[in-house]
Amino acid sequence: MGADRVNGGAAGGRETGPRCIGIFGPFGSGKTTLLEAVLARTGAIARQGTVGAGNTVGDGAPEARAHAMSVEVNVAEAEHLGEHFTFLDCPGAVDFLGDMAGVMPGIDLAVVVAEADEKKVPALQVILKQLEDRGIPRLLFLNKIDRTSSRLRDVLTMLQPASAVPLVLRQIPIWNEGIATGFIDLALERAYVYREHAESQVIDIPNEAMAREVEARFSMLETLADHDDVLMESLLEDIAPERERIFADIGGEMREGLICPVLFGSAEHGNGVGRLLKALRHDAPGVAATRARLGLEETDGPVVQILKTVHTLHAGKLSVGRLLSGSLSDADTLTRPDGEQVRISGFYRVTGQQASKRAQAQAGDTVGLGKLDGVNTGDTLGGSAPAPQLAPLAMPQPVLGLAISPRERRDEVKLSAALAKLCEEDPALVVTQAQDTGETRLDGQGEMHLRVALERLTGKYGLAVETGDPAIPYRETIRAGTSVRARHKKQSGGHGQFGDVAIDIRPLGRGEGFVFGDTITGGVIPKQYIPSVRAGVEEALKTGTLGFPTVDIGVTLTDGSYHSVDSSDQAFRMAAIQAMREGLPDCRPVLLEPVHQVTIACPSEATARINAIVSARRGQLLGFDARPGWSGWDEVQALMPATELSGLIVELRSATAGVATYSSRFDHLAELTGKAADLVLARHGRQAA
Numbered sequence: 001m002g003a004d005r006v007n008g009g010a011a012g013g014r015e016t017g018p019r020c021i022g023i024f025g026p027f028g029s030g031k032t033t034l035l036e037a038v039l040a041r042t043g044a045i046a047r048q049g050t051v052g053a054g055n056t057v058g059d060g061a062p063e064a065r066a067h068a069m070s071v072e073v074n075v076a077e078a079e080h081l082g083e084h085f086t087f088l089d090c091p092g093a094v095d096f097l098g099d100m101a102g103v104m105p106g107i108d109l110a111v112v113v114a115e116a117d118e119k120k121v122p123a124l125q126v127i128l129k130q131l132e133d134r135g136i137p138r139l140l141f142l143n144k145i146d147r148t149s150s151r152l153r154d155v156l157t158m159l160q161p162a163s164a165v166p167l168v169l170r171q172i173p174i175w176n177e178g179i180a181t182g183f184i185d186l187a188l189e190r191a192y193v194y195r196e197h198a199e200s201q202v203i204d205i206p207n208e209a210m211a212r213e214v215e216a217r218f219s220m221l222e223t224l225a226d227h228d229d230v231l232m233e234s235l236l237e238d239i240a241p242e243r244e245r246i247f248a249d250i251g252g253e254m255r256e257g258l259i260c261p262v263l264f265g266s267a268e269h270g271n272g273v274g275r276l277l278k279a280l281r282h283d284a285p286g287v288a289a290t291r292a293r294l295g296l297e298e299t300d301g302p303v304v305q306i307l308k309t310v311h312t313l314h315a316g317k318l319s320v321g322r323l324l325s326g327s328l329s330d331a332d333t334l335t336r337p338d339g340e341q342v343r344i345s346g347f348y349r350v351t352g353q354q355a356s357k358r359a360q361a362q363a364g365d366t367v368g369l370g371k372l373d374g375v376n377t378g379d380t381l382g383g384s385a386p387a388p389q390l391a392p393l394a395m396p397q398p399v400l401g402l403a404i405s406p407r408e409r410r411d412e413v414k415l416s417a418a419l420a421k422l423c424e425e426d427p428a429l430v431v432t433q434a435q436d437t438g439e440t441r442l443d444g445q446g447e448m449h450l451r452v453a454l455e456r457l458t459g460k461y462g463l464a465v466e467t468g469d470p471a472i473p474y475r476e477t478i479r480a481g482t483s484v485r486a487r488h489k490k491q492s493g494g495h496g497q498f499g500d501v502a503i504d505i506r507p508l509g510r511g512e513g514f515v516f517g518d519t520i521t522g523g524v525i526p527k528q529y530i531p532s533v534r535a536g537v538e539e540a541l542k543t544g545t546l547g548f549p550t551v552d553i554g555v556t557l558t559d560g561s562y563h564s565v566d567s568s569d570q571a572f573r574m575a576a577i578q579a580m581r582e583g584l585p586d587c588r589p590v591l592l593e594p595v596h597q598v599t600i601a602c603p604s605e606a607t608a609r610i611n612a613i614v615s616a617r618r619g620q621l622l623g624f625d626a627r628p629g630w631s632g633w634d635e636v637q638a639l640m641p642a643t644e645l646s647g648l649i650v651e652l653r654s655a656t657a658g659v660a661t662y663s664s665r666f667d668h669l670a671e672l673t674g675k676a677a678d679l680v681l682a683r684h685g686r687q688a689a
Helices: 002-007 031-041 062-067 098-106 118-133 152-162 207-225 229-236 243-255 273-283 287-294 409-425 447-459 527-541 569-587 604-616 648-654 674-683
Strands: 019-024 074-080 083-089 109-114 138-142 167-169 171-176 179-185 190-195 198-203 260-264 303-312 316-325 327-329 333-335 341-343 347-351 354-357 360-362 366-370 400-406 430-433 440-444 465-468 475-478 482-490 497-507 514-518 553-561 589-603 620-626 633-641 661-672
Touching: 019 031, 019 098, 019 287, 031 074, 031 083, 031 109, 031 273, 062 447, 074 273, 074 347, 098 118, 098 303, 098 316, 109 118, 109 273, 118 152, 138 152, 138 273, 152 167, 167 207, 171 207, 171 260, 179 198, 198 273, 207 229, 207 243, 229 243, 243 260, 243 273, 260 273, 287 316, 303 409, 316 347, 400 409, 400 447, 409 430, 409 440, 409 447, 440 447, 447 465, 475 497, 475 661, 482 569, 497 527, 497 569, 514 527, 527 553, 527 569, 553 569, 569 589, 589 604, 589 674, 604 620, 604 633, 604 648, 633 661, 648 661, 661 674
Parallel strands: 019 083, 019 109, 109 138, 138 260, 167 260, 514 553
Antiparallel strands: 074 083, 171 179, 179 190, 190 198, 303 316, 316 366, 327 360, 333 341, 347 354, 347 366, 400 440, 400 465, 430 440, 475 589, 482 497, 497 553, 589 633, 589 661, 620 633
16 A cells, blocks of 8 residues: 555655645634635635735625625635635534535545534534544644644644544644744755745754654554554654655545645634645645445546525526536536426636636536536536536534514515525525415524524615514314304395304324214204315314314214205305314313424533433433444433524533534424413413313
8 A cells, every 4th residue: 555655656756637626614713714714825716815904815704794704605716826715615613514514525635624622512513423434534724733732643632533534643843932923844844934824944953852752653554554564664664764755645535535634723813824834735636536435436627516505686597606627617518417408608716705707627627617507515516417426415404493484575586586695595494385385485404504594685685574473383182072063044135155064072192083973863953064064174173273284183074964955065164163163162272282202412511411302391201322423422312392402502512512412303293281381372362172
């Protein structure tokens, strides 16, 4: 394995051609600042902006600047030593991690930005796990080294549980009075001193750092030797390994997902950026490796993976895609997954919030494609024929919802169109129409996720909306049965209306629904009217005694009478409605609330707190177990009333440094009595029967 890396080729030779780099990391780790530093260092921008000043290339959206945080993927391009890179800066807050799912299939390498903060280790693990599961090569950039007072070895020990593979230091810091003023490159055995927003300056390795350098370098080589027998033999025989082999092992083992190299610096001051760029230039795989990872063979025709969708106010829909194979230019035709062909109407280079025209693209380029109708994030587009879908988009289940409506009724169509565009841009948002209540419901991944969506409706689309908690689909049932007779009789000149029914009402077992039958004999009610009786019963059950749909009930038509002239379907339907309304109050109606089976994923250290939250929300704990495939995480199983799920995610994340999540599904209906039922009925303007 080691020899292959040294000799070059696909396993270890330096890739050329356009490359796509994803920038990931927990909220507040400095991803956007790092992107800004990279753009400034490569000359893509004249001066490095700051998130605080609101003048960065990334986070250009009004919502991002208002909250000083990334709320969507930001795209930027840079040239470094004649090589082209596209950077995709992804949001770090767990509310917006859905954007990562669209981006990951198209990137060659992930730069994961972290900091020496123990509280953020679970969030770091969430990000690394997604990259690991997709087989994406990654390196860690430990940011804010200027604010770190801990020994780097201790920091690495703290961060290691977040990674399934070894974190391997490529550098150690040079300390001066507790401040990192430079670094020693362990592969080169060369020292550098930082210069503000400029290339670091080579210096001699300080005497006081030599022992640390020898120890750290040997530790790095030991880890690399786990996958290189030749290097292992050199270490055992105390032979200095060739520098070429060390570099080949670092890059090769990273590309194979065997290690995660660690660089460090301060993005705010531009420190460590030059070394990061060198690592990207020499070690980042190219589009050929990404094709192989996705199971795609190189083709002459174009294959485009759509990473992001944006709706601009002036240019319309823009699909950001990675060209995995072939070439492309404006007005070319692409084929959607459903076989329909679409023509590119606008071909762009995307930088932040700006899009500029470009002439053509080759394999490896990331481009903006104008007005591709029916094309969604996650789609793989072919040339003259559909392409295999390389990475169908799978979004996590929403965890928080709002009922939403336009403040002005005339804006209903406008709101529907705006919500559709929001969901195209961010597939983690889900819009549904509740059949029972008629509400339009907007669901997302958390409080901030929905807040930003509402801000876009207001700011981008000029819509004023009303929001509230979604209605809980309460039901009611009965505890006792009764028999009742009702007659609908009306005379108004000419033919009148006459319907006479006798029914038995009885409770059914939970979950049995509605059962209707009849015991009519002797033609006391003609058969053609019996369906009308059933229709009347079903209509009456839509709003029971307590004001909610009635379920788990059986009704039997036992007797009645008719008039040869005045009887009709309508008359028997009205008689059935009247009979049900008279009979149901005598059947001891009771309120039912929906109960969901809930699975909560959380770090193991927070499991006790999660259990307490579930219990406080009237939940029934069913137990917990280790989360499959997640080191140091648990899954808590519980039954919880649907009403208690409102705002649950906010409390869960508050107890877990922002990383817990949950999924739920309807399980059963349960009786709700006492004060809890009284409160529900009072909110709906009802009283207990």
